[in-house]
Amino acid sequence: MGNSKNLVSMSGENTGGVTIESVADILEHNLKAVIQEWLDRVEKEPDLTAVPLNFEERTGHLPQLLQDVIVRLRLDAGSKAPISAAASHHGDLRAKQGYTVAMAVEESRLLQVSIFTILHKSQQHLEFDMLLPDVVTIADEVDAQLKQQMLRFMAADAAKLTKSGKKPKVVKIA
Numbered sequence: 001m002g003n004s005k006n007l008v009s010m011s012g013e014n015t016g017g018v019t020i021e022s023v024a025d026i027l028e029h030n031l032k033a034v035i036q037e038w039l040d041r042v043e044k045e046p047d048l049t050a051v052p053l054n055f056e057e058r059t060g061h062l063p064q065l066l067q068d069v070i071v072r073l074r075l076d077a078g079s080k081a082p083i084s085a086a087a088s089h090h091g092d093l094r095a096k097q098g099y100t101v102a103m104a105v106e107e108s109r110l111l112q113v114s115i116f117t118i119l120h121k122s123q124q125h126l127e128f129d130m131l132l133p134d135v136v137t138i139a140d141e142v143d144a145q146l147k148q149q150m151l152r153f154m155a156a157d158a159a160k161l162t163k164s165g166k167k168p169k170v171v172k173i174a
Contacts (some may be wrong), residue, residue: 002042019125023134024073026122027066027115036060037113048106051098061090065111065145072141087145091152101153108146112139 027034039059042048064086072081094104115138119126 019031020127021122021125022073022127022130023119023138024070024121026125028070029075030118030122031063031066033121034066034114034118035059037117038062039109041110041114042107045106047109048103051103053097057097061086061093062111065090067114069138069141069147072133073137081141081144084137084141084145087148088152090145091149094149095153095156101150104149104153105146108149109141112142115142 021029039055042058065084068082068086075081093103094107099107116135119131119135123138
């Protein structure tokens with residue numbers, strides 16, 4: 001993906017140019033906007049707001065999850081993406097806070113929508129030749145983070161069952 005800022009002149013005229021940036025750069029520069037967009041969407045979901053959390057409890061995980069997305073976008077093609085430790089921690093946290101699996105999935109979906117909304121708002125600055133591959137990468141990374149969260153949810157459920165003396169049901173996820 002490499003260095004991503006280029007000055008482009010519209011229609012060959014000297015218009016002062018438009019700065020073209022990579023998706024990773026746009027997300028990095030708009031981190032607070034992505035978080036606010038996500039929070040605005042979450043606050044409209046009664047299932048999610050049923051768990052009362054303050055701003056930090058609700059959004060504290062997002063900077064690192066988004067940083068993991070940005071790192072993934074900047075990896076060379078074919079590089080193996082690291083597993084998000086932040087996603088595992090977030091899964092543990094949400095399980096302790098009383099979230100259900102469905103609530104965690106909804107939060108993840110809203111994160112993707114929020115990222116894509118901010119990219120749409122920044123479309124005049126997007127490096128279009130990389131947009132679709134980057135959208136695929138974003139979706140893959142957010143889904144990989146969700147998988148980590150679900151693994152932690154399942155581990156928490158298994159631990160609860162073990163404590164109660166019941167035998168946990170084994171579910172294998174590839």
